[in-house]
Each structure stands twice: as structure tokens, then as C-alpha cells.
Amino acid sequence: MKAGSYLLQGNEACAEGAIRAGCKFYAGYPISPSSEIMERIANRFPECKGAFIQMEDEIASISAVIGASWTGAKAMTATSGPGLSLMLENIGYAIMTETPCVIVDVQRAGPSTGQATKPSQGDVMQIRWGASGDYQIIALCPWSVQEMYDLTIESFNLSEQFRVPVFLLCDEAVGHLREKCVIKDDIEIINRKKAKGKPPFGQDGDDLIPPMPSFGEGERLLVTGSTHNEWGFRKTSDPDVQMRLVKRLSDKILLNQDKIIRTENYLLDDAEIGIIAYGITARASLKAVKILREKGIKAGLLRLKTLWPFPEKVIGELSAMVKKLIVPEMNLGQIVREIERVSKCDVVRLSKVNGEVITPSEIVEELLLAKYYS
Secondary structure, eight states: OOSEEEEEEHHHHHHHHHHHHTEEEEEEOOOTTTHHHHHHHHHHHHHHTOEEEEOSSHHHHHHHHHHHHHTTOEEEEEEOHHHHHHHHHHHHHHHHTTOOEEEEEEEEEOSTTOEEEEEOOTTHHHHHHSSSSSOOOEEEOOOSHHHHHHHHHHHHHHHHHHTSEEEEEEEHHHHTOEEEEEEOSOOOOOOOOOOTTOOTTSOOSTTOOOOOOOTTSSOOOOOOSSOBOTTOOBOTTOHHHHHHHHHHHHHHHHTTHHHHOOEEEESOTTOSEEEEEOTHHHHHHHHHHHHHHHTTOOEEEEEESEEESOOHHHHHHHHTTSSEEEEEESSSSSHHHHHHHHOSSEEEEEEOOSSSOOOHHHHHHHHHHTTOOO
């Protein structure tokens, strides 16, 4: 698409962001409420010389994405909660093999099949802890159609930069929202590091991220989900190799948190009540803040654009400034547990799991009727 302003659905904007980031391979399986991403990609890829394939299920989809990434392609898939559950073993494989790829999860109300076309924020812990073992991942959370476009591009950039699967974690309400999306030409595109003769799973400089050769480039390349040394050789009985590998897989994210984590502040300078929210719930929270300000209550919003790695430093600092924190979520309390863990003030939960979005009035009522402002 040419630079300009367009009326797009969130899922359509995600597909366009992937194309703009250089995605050349998509494998997926239809599942509501993410299917429009696949449909848009299928229609657009012939124009962009990309390869699209509908697989037999989500297990095959993530497998194909991992394989495509090792041929040198930027690759992605999109799904929702039940499909994500099927992908998790191979997502763990992608983490262990440091395979860059993007996984879009358009969340719907669960568990299981649940409400296939209703919004939820119930997968935030699944993507963090769903695979086995110790690891770190990156997850971005858009609240608008514009960010479905922008953060898809950023997801590819972070994936290539840190050699890790990156999640774009949105909810049905954002995926199916239609609003203006501005497409620009002057954007940053990051590609994976290349270096001849370097170990593909070792430490390359202070950032702990090794260069990534592709199959067919003449490098000595072994790729395994088993414990391996810097050249990819299996070392499943070596405790030192296991420790170094797992530690580096985590540290390459944790030591670069300042480069990854994004948050936004609204009216927090003099706030006595802080609201922490993400996704579509953050839009309702911002409106609630404005209503509360009109009532003379000093409220402010911290919006989490990055959910993982968790922005505990900025949340800890905010908790030391305010009397209370309110955390509205379309689940029974997932991110709020992480907030409670790092906060120095009272934390109030506001949960909703009936398949409908949280409204500004519900946030205001929670604050006023329950007398949390006292």
C-alpha cells in the first residue's frame, strides 16, 4: 500500500504491517477472531512475492513458520487461544533454537472454544509460561488499528534483533475495530545479523545475540531443540552447557529491557489514583481518567504497550507515587498479579469475563461506589 491514510480493520492493518516489515512467509489455519489477517495476507502476497500456505492445523503452521525462518525469510502466523495452545510446544522449540518469527494472538473468550467472536485478555499468562522450561519472550499489546500496524512492524524488528519469537497480543475488540490508519514510508526496518564463520548459538558481543546463518549459505549449521553448544552440537548431559545456554536465552532479553519495554503515561504527574491497563481496556481507562478528573479526582493512566518483559520498574515507581492502583482486565486477574508483586501501594482488581469489553463507566463506578478513593 502506498503512503497515506486508510480506513482499515485492526486485523487488516496487522497484515499490512507485516508486509511493510518484509514478511515473505505466512502459514496459518483459520480461527476466529484472527482469520482476517490470513485472508488479507493471502490476497496481498501475490503482489509482494510472498509465500502463503494454509496448513492442516496450528501445529503444522508454527512448524512451517520456523522452517521458513531458517531459510532466511521473515515469517509469521496468527491464531487465537485454542490454536495458540496447539502451537506452544513448537514455540518452545523456536525459543530454544533462537528462531525469529512473529505470532499474532487475537484473544477471544475462553477457556477452550469459549466464545469464538467475543473479546478477552485471557492469554497473557499462557504466552508467558505456556512453553516448558525457563525462558523470556517479548509480547506487545496494541490498543488501536494504528498500533496493529505499527506494532506488527516493531514485532518483526524485535524478533530479528533479538532472535526470539515475538507475540503481538491483541484482543478481538482491537482486531475487529475499524478506524484510520496512517501508513508512512519512513520507517525503520531491522534485519537479523549475519557473520561468516561465527557460531550460530554463541555469545556475540555484549548483547548476547549470535548471528544467524540460513540453510544454503555454506555455514556449518545444526539446529536442535535439545541442549546444545554454540555450534549446535547436542550436549544433553553437560550441566555447564545447559546453564550457559538457558542463562543466555533469558539474559539477552532481560539485559536489554530498556530497548524493548514501551509504556505511555496520561495525567500521572499529580495523580493520586493510578490505572494500569493494556489493549482495548486502556482506551476505556483513559476515558475513565478524564471523567474522574472532571469530578475532581486526580486519576491517571499507565498504558502497557509491552507486556513481556514485564515493565516492573516503571510500575514500581508509579506505585510509590499514588495512593492506589486500579487494574481493569478482561480476565479474572492475570497481569494484576504481576503488578501486585512489584507495587508499594494497594492494588484493586477489576475483572470482567462475560465476553464484553470493560466500559469507562464500570471503571468509574468501581472507584466511586467501592470508595477506593479515600
